[in-house]
Amino acid sequence: MLDLPLIWAGLIATAVLLYVMLDGFDLGVGILFPFARSKEERDVMMNTIAPVWDGNETWLVLGGGGLLAAFPLAYSVLMPALYLPVLLMLAGLILRGVAFEFRFRARNRGRRFWTQMFAGGSILTAVAQGLILGGFIQGVTVENDRFAGGPFDWLTPYTLLVAAGIVAGYALLGGAWLMMKTKDSLHGDAKRWTLISAAAVGGLLAAVSVATLFIHPRIASRWGFDLGSGFAVDWAVLTPLLLIPALGLIGLGLVVGMARRGSHRWPFAGALLLFLSGYLGLAASFIPYVAPYAVTFRQAAAPDNALGLMLVGTAVILPAILGYTAWVYWVFRGKVDAEAGYH
Amino acid sequence: MQAVEFDALLLSRLQFAFTIAFHILFPAFTIGLAAFLAVLEGLWLWTKRDAFKVLYLFWVKIFALSFGMGVVSGIVLSYQFGTNWSEFIRLTGGVIGPLLAFEVLTAFFLEASFLGVMLFGWKKVGPKLHFTATCLVAVGTTISAFWILSANSWMQTPQGFEIMADGRFQATDFMQVVFNPSFPSRLVHMLLAAFLTTGLVVGAASAYRILKERKGPPVTGWTESRISLVMAVGLVAVLAPLQLLAGHWSGEVAHKHQPSKTAAIEGYWETRADQPLHLFGIPDRDAQKNHFQISIPGVGNAIQNVPRDEVIQGLDAWPREDQPPPFIPFFGFRIMVGLGLLMILLGGAGAVLIWRRRLFDSPWFLRFCVAMGPSGFIAVLAGWMVTEVGRQPWVVYGVLRTRDAVSPVTTAEVAASLTAYVIVYAVVFTAGALFILRLMVEGPVAALAEPAPRQDRAPGSPLAKAPEDTSPGEGV
Numbered sequence: 001m002l003d004l005p006l007i008w009a010g011l012i013a014t015a016v017l018l019y020v021m022l023d024g025f026d027l028g029v030g031i032l033f034p035f036a037r038s039k040e041e042r043d044v045m046m047n048t049i050a051p052v053w054d055g056n057e058t059w060l061v062l063g064g065g066g067l068l069a070a071f072p073l074a075y076s077v078l079m080p081a082l083y084l085p086v087l088l089m090l091a092g093l094i095l096r097g098v099a100f101e102f103r104f105r106a107r108n109r110g111r112r113f114w115t116q117m118f119a120g121g122s123i124l125t126a127v128a129q130g131l132i133l134g135g136f137i138q139g140v141t142v143e144n145d146r147f148a149g150g151p152f153d154w155l156t157p158y159t160l161l162v163a164a165g166i167v168a169g170y171a172l173l174g175g176a177w178l179m180m181k182t183k184d185s186l187h188g189d190a191k192r193w194t195l196i197s198a199a200a201v202g203g204l205l206a207a208v209s210v211a212t213l214f215i216h217p218r219i220a221s222r223w224g225f226d227l228g229s230g231f232a233v234d235w236a237v238l239t240p241l242l243l244i245p246a247l248g249l250i251g252l253g254l255v256v257g258m259a260r261r262g263s264h265r266w267p268f269a270g271a272l273l274l275f276l277s278g279y280l281g282l283a284a285s286f287i288p289y290v291a292p293y294a295v296t297f298r299q300a301a302a303p304d305n306a307l308g309l310m311l312v313g314t315a316v317i318l319p320a321i322l323g324y325t326a327w328v329y330w331v332f333r334g335k336v337d338a339e340a341g342y343h
Numbered sequence: 344m345q346a347v348e349f350d351a352l353l354l355s356r357l358q359f360a361f362t363i364a365f366h367i368l369f370p371a372f373t374i375g376l377a378a379f380l381a382v383l384e385g386l387w388l389w390t391k392r393d394a395f396k397v398l399y400l401f402w403v404k405i406f407a408l409s410f411g412m413g414v415v416s417g418i419v420l421s422y423q424f425g426t427n428w429s430e431f432i433r434l435t436g437g438v439i440g441p442l443l444a445f446e447v448l449t450a451f452f453l454e455a456s457f458l459g460v461m462l463f464g465w466k467k468v469g470p471k472l473h474f475t476a477t478c479l480v481a482v483g484t485t486i487s488a489f490w491i492l493s494a495n496s497w498m499q500t501p502q503g504f505e506i507m508a509d510g511r512f513q514a515t516d517f518m519q520v521v522f523n524p525s526f527p528s529r530l531v532h533m534l535l536a537a538f539l540t541t542g543l544v545v546g547a548a549s550a551y552r553i554l555k556e557r558k559g560p561p562v563t564g565w566t567e568s569r570i571s572l573v574m575a576v577g578l579v580a581v582l583a584p585l586q587l588l589a590g591h592w593s594g595e596v597a598h599k600h601q602p603s604k605t606a607a608i609e610g611y612w613e614t615r616a617d618q619p620l621h622l623f624g625i626p627d628r629d630a631q632k633n634h635f636q637i638s639i640p641g642v643g644n645a646i647q648n649v650p651r652d653e654v655i656q657g658l659d660a661w662p663r664e665d666q667p668p669p670f671i672p673f674f675g676f677r678i679m680v681g682l683g684l685l686m687i688l689l690g691g692a693g694a695v696l697i698w699r700r701r702l703f704d705s706p707w708f709l710r711f712c713v714a715m716g717p718s719g720f721i722a723v724l725a726g727w728m729v730t731e732v733g734r735q736p737w738v739v740y741g742v743l744r745t746r747d748a749v750s751p752v753t754t755a756e757v758a759a760s761l762t763a764y765v766i767v768y769a770v771v772f773t774a775g776a777l778f779i780l781r782l783m784v785e786g787p788v789a790a791l792a793e794p795a796p797r798q799d800r801a802p803g804s805p806l807a808k809a810p811e812d813t814s815p816g817e818g819v
Contacts, residue, residue, distance in 0.1 A: 054454075054456075055452065057455070058447065058452050058455045061421055062444075064425070065443050068444070072433055076436070076750075079422065080425070080750040080751055082426075083426050083750075087759070094771055097411060098412055098415055098774075102775070305517070306440060306441050306513075306517075313444075318448070321456075328459055331468060332463070332464075
């Protein structure tokens with residue numbers, strides 16, 4: 001018999017990871033928008049993501065919809081707990097989502113407004129996603145299968161630190177994406193943005209990693225630290241897990257080293273690796289909870305017949321989605337210049 | 344009368360109504376528009392007539408604007424189930440969750456991925472592949488309607504489930520869940536509504552251009568507006584009468600499975616045989632009667648397709664707390680049907696004018712077309728209000744009350760989010776509507792004002808053979 005809840009936990013975790021990586025660079029381009037030199041450069045930046053952003057964002061809908069369908073209990077606990085940051089995220093997504101079309105339709109003042117909305121919406125989305133992630137990791141209060149905390153539980157120094165990390169991380173992905181997709185002076189700017197973001201990400205990721213150990217005793221012990229009575233380390237637990245931060249260091253090394261050597265593509269691969277490492281690190285910390293530290297993925301799982309039906313459908317459809325998504329990226333491969341738009 | 348209390352429940356209902364009302368406008372338009380674009384591109388590839396290309400390039404701009412707004416307002420809904428209706432999902436997620444997940448998997452990815460090719464792929468893929476992308480987007484919008492209508496219909500006429508000891512729902516038969524009793528009629532009704540909405544908008548925009556150009560010499564876009572007007576009027580002529588039948592079918596299903604909804608729609612307070620047809624009235628819940636009633640006695644049963652001596656339930660068949668509030672269903676229904684009849688009139692008159700070859704020379708008809716431009720949207724909104732308010736006080740008809748479905752969030756949070764949505768939507772949708780209207784005022788010539796897609800095609804492809812520029816004044 002298949003372990004359906006486990007498979008679905010893996011599928012949704014993968015969908016969220018794909019979302020973070022794919023829409024991460026879209027949002028990163030928006031975060032970097034204010035630093036562009038000219039309208040033409042902003043047009044090119046936007047055109048590098050215009051054909052793919054909508055598909056990328058669909059992974060967020062799958063993450064949310066998948067959580068709803070596979071783990072309804074987790075979804076119904078997390079969404080009320082993160083009510084306000086989810087609202088901020090949706091407002092940000094609306095503003096930057098419509099800006100793709102509106103910015104090209106508007107004239108003069110309107111165009112400047114939608115340029116600002118694209119940047120502001122992207123930054124707001126990234127901050128809100130950081131608050132959601134931070135609020136998720138620090139845990140939610142649950143009584144009788146219902147959220148039982150307050151409206152501002154998600155607002156702590158820790159979640160603000162995570163939000164800063166996410167903004168820097170998305171800027172890194174966006175910068176590295178632009179290095180890959182642009183030429184000439186814009187490419188040079190993108191390289192500078194990438195290196196600056198990489199430095200910020202290095203510092204913030206380290207800070208978040210340390211802070212996370214203190215956020216819940218479970219996490220510290222999961223990593224082999226005993227912070228209760230002084231400071232003790234269980235090396236048998238910690239050593240294998242050190243592969244995860246090592247992966248992140250390799251990613252960061254790829255970004256910085258290869259960008260300096262003039263590579264156009266490797267920094268993006270390095271940034272993806274860095275995100276994978278951060279993601280695995282967090283996942284290792286809160287597994288098996290889907291609503292830390294109250295509901296596990298087994299408790300939250302939908303009935304087996306629902307999970308089974310969806311698995312059959314997913315087994316057929318997901319390969320097709322991955323196939324045509326890859327095809328779309330292949331169609332729009334290569335450098336983007338000023339003539340790429342349809343407008 | 345009970346004082347209205349602005350608690351998290353009422354504010355959540357207002358917020359859901361507000362956000363879904365804005366959202367539904369875009370699918371209602373883009374489902375039909377995607378199919379229209381697929382037809383235009385197909386005709387262009389087949390006939391190689393440039394007018395179809397110009398029309399495609401013009402309407403695809405409006406499609407891109409509308410689709411973008413539909414996407415962002417739709418994401419709000421997929422998260423709002425959790426933020427505001429978490430108890431609904433906690434209890435029924437195991438039943439309708441898979442329907443929503445399948446919508447994402449089978450429709451959203453398809454639409455989103457191929458929209459990129461449709462908008463930006465002109466220079467990247469061949470014409471047949473581009474046409475395929477357009478068709479896939481159109482198919483995606485329809486698949487999306489399939490799943491969301493199925494989920495909503497299950498909330499109207501639930502079946503194929505059991506309630507477990509802990510109160511959570513579990514499906515006993517997913518085929519019964521998906522193909523629940525009201526699903527087929529409501530899907531057909533909604534798809535026809537979407538096509539009609541598009542037809543009426545295309546017709547209004549085309550008629551406006553023709554009215555504007557009527558007195559002057561033929562200009563660029565002259566032919567295109569005439570082609571699209573004929574297509575739109577023809578569509579309305581065929582679909583508007585069919586919609587009357589589909590609506591009636593949907594009403595019969597509601598009468599059978601949701602009798603309290605029918606009673607609210609018809610303004611029936613009294614359970615009796617030989618019901619009248621109330622043309623007008625002000626339903627009053629406190630007095631449990633209609634004021635200022637204008638009725639035709641003796642025809643109510645015939646409208647419901649039941650014998651005159653058969654008893655039809657009025658709202659008095661239910662205790663007060665199980666009655667839907669009748670005001671919105673009663674008036675929403677009459678607005679929807681009234682507009683539907685006007686659409687049939689528009690289609691019929693248009694068909695006669697096309698037959699007599701006087702379609703472009705009848706200013707009164709062209710003005711009628713312009714006036715009817717927004718009627719599809721209004722009818723769609725009115726119809727959805729009828730069906731959603733008519734389902735009350737239930738979120739899942741007869742099984743789960745709306746008040747038991749709301750999230751454990753504070754009134755202040757919902758007040759904040761509702762305010763935020765009103766502000767953001769006001770800015771975003773005002774701007775979007777203005778951009779769309781500006782394009783429509785310019786007409787198909789707007790498609791030529793901007794650099795058209797280059798046609799660096801392999802020799803021998805249909806695109807390569809198609810002439811580069813359009814010649815104005817080409818006859819229809």
